Amino acid sequence: MWTVAPSDLVGLLRLTILLLCMGGAAAMDHWTRRVPNDWWIRWGVAIVFLLCIEMMLLEADISLILLALGIVAWASISVIGTPSLTDMKNGSYLDWTVFCWYVLGLVGLGCSIILHAENALWIMNLHNNPPLFQILDGSDLELATIHANIFLDLIGLAICIGFIELSWRMRLLHGGADAKALMIVAIALPWWSGIGVIGMSSMIPPMISVLVWSAASFLFLPIRTIVTNISKGVRSPIKMIWHSEKWPLDKILGKHVWILSEVIDGTDGERKISVRMRPKRTKENSETIAIKIEELNQLGETEAWITKKHPFLVYVLPSIPLAVIFGDPIVWILSIVGF
Numbered sequence: 001m002w003t004v005a006p007s008d009l010v011g012l013l014r015l016t017i018l019l020l021c022m023g024g025a026a027a028m029d030h031w032t033r034r035v036p037n038d039w040w041i042r043w044g045v046a047i048v049f050l051l052c053i054e055m056m057l058l059e060a061d062i063s064l065i066l067l068a069l070g071i072v073a074w075a076s077i078s079v080i081g082t083p084s085l086t087d088m089k090n091g092s093y094l095d096w097t098v099f100c101w102y103v104l105g106l107v108g109l110g111c112s113i114i115l116h117a118e119n120a121l122w123i124m125n126l127h128n129n130p131p132l133f134q135i136l137d138g139s140d141l142e143l144a145t146i147h148a149n150i151f152l153d154l155i156g157l158a159i160c161i162g163f164i165e166l167s168w169r170m171r172l173l174h175g176g177a178d179a180k181a182l183m184i185v186a187i188a189l190p191w192w193s194g195i196g197v198i199g200m201s202s203m204i205p206p207m208i209s210v211l212v213w214s215a216a217s218f219l220f221l222p223i224r225t226i227v228t229n230i231s232k233g234v235r236s237p238i239k240m241i242w243h244s245e246k247w248p249l250d251k252i253l254g255k256h257v258w259i260l261s262e263v264i265d266g267t268d269g270e271r272k273i274s275v276r277m278r279p280k281r282t283k284e285n286s287e288t289i290a291i292k293i294e295e296l297n298q299l300g301e302t303e304a305w306i307t308k309k310h311p312f313l314v315y316v317l318p319s320i321p322l323a324v325i326f327g328d329p330i331v332w333i334l335s336i337v338g339f
Contacts, residue, residue: 007057011193014050015324017043018188022317025181029311033256035177037079040184044079047188048072055150059143063111064150068190070105071154073098075161075183078168078176112151119148120155153191156205160186178312185210185320192327200327200335209328213319214312216329221310239277244307249293252306253286261304263295271295275305 021043025035048069055065076098083095083102121127123145132144161183168179186207222242229241244260252259258279266272273296296304326332 005057007054008193010050010054010057014047014054014188015320017046017050018185019317019320021047021184021188022181022313022320025177026311026313026317029175029177029313033175033309033311035180035313037180040079040180044072044076044184044187047184051187051190058146058150060150061115061147063108063115064147064154066104066108067112067151067154068108068157069101070108071158071161072187073101073105074158074165075187078165078180078183112154116144116148116151119144120151123148123152150191152203153205156203157186157190160205160207173312175312178316181313181316182207182211185316189320189323200331202328202331204328204330206323206328209323209330210316210319212329213322214315217315217319218310240275240305244305246303247306248303249296249301252293252304253290255306256309256311257306258284258309259289259292259304259306261296261301261306262292263299271299273299273301279307 021039025039028035028039051068052065055068080094080098083099084092087095088099118127118130119132122130122132132141132148135141135144164173164179164182164186167173168176173179173182186205189206189210192202192206225245226242229235229245232246234241234246240260247257260276260279262274262276263271264274293304323329
């Protein structure tokens with residue numbers, strides 16, 4: 001009779017909580033373009049708690065659990081910041097708690113490297129004589145292999161958190177909510193096992209697969225935009241119709257869009273209309289947008305080119321079940337091209 005392991009049930013519960021968390025976050029991102037830190041903290045606590053429970057059910061040792069908590073501490077910088085020496089001297093319990101959290105994470109990393117790194121290297125075919133070769137008992141050998149695999153998964157999780165952090169700092173991810181959402185996804189899905197993936201999985205962390213599925217969804221945006229423009233009778237210029245639309249000026253204010261049309265001073269001293277391919281990096285509020293609309297009105301314009309602000313979380317949400325159902329898209333692509 002087929003039975004479900006308790007760790008798998010915890011993994012599925014964690015996946016369910018992740019979908020609920022991302023569903024609410026995507027709705028807030030769509031309507032307000034803002035997701036408060038409290039949202040990520042509350043759901044994140046539940047996800048981290050279930051992750052620890054699953055690791056205990058998998059018989060992970062204390063060093064691996066501390067390593068996982070240390071990686072979570074690294075990710076938490078985006079929502080609670082880093083401890084301040086000044087506040088610690090003044091007796092801030094929160095700063096001291098976070099500092100101890102970091103220290104325990106580093107201890108977990110060091111102990112995990114000592115205990116499991118060689119076995120993990122053997123799994124990756126990078127080591128010939130790991131310590132697990134000296135284990136004679138079958139159950140102990142299986143446990144050592146499980147520990148090595150968990151260590152590899154946690155290293156993959158750490159790489160994902162570092163990648164997200166770097167992308168955020170380099171402005172490849174434009175919103176803080178986008179980075180925090182991907183961190184939550186990475187922590188909630190640190191490995192493929194336990195979430196009931198139907199498609200092909202791989203050693204690539206699930207978060208990378210979710211990101212690839214999200215990027216694939218964005219590929220349909222130019223097609224949709226072109227169809228929208230053609231249906232409105234706008235067929236040129238080609239450089240604009242694939243990523244922007246023409247809207248009446250009286251419908252722009254209050255919408256989540258960037259205005260690409262603007263009034264500039266020409267070299268001959270005359271004011272003229274200029275259309276940008278990409279929006280400016282500077283943030284615009286309702287007042288600056290109203291000024292732009294008024295300037296366009298003064299030159300007799302009734303419409304302006306705009307590009308919509310597409311909330312990234314709306315694309316991340318459906319990418320999670322896509323990754324669970326179809327697995328890693330990179331494996332699909334490699335199999336199609338013959339690798």
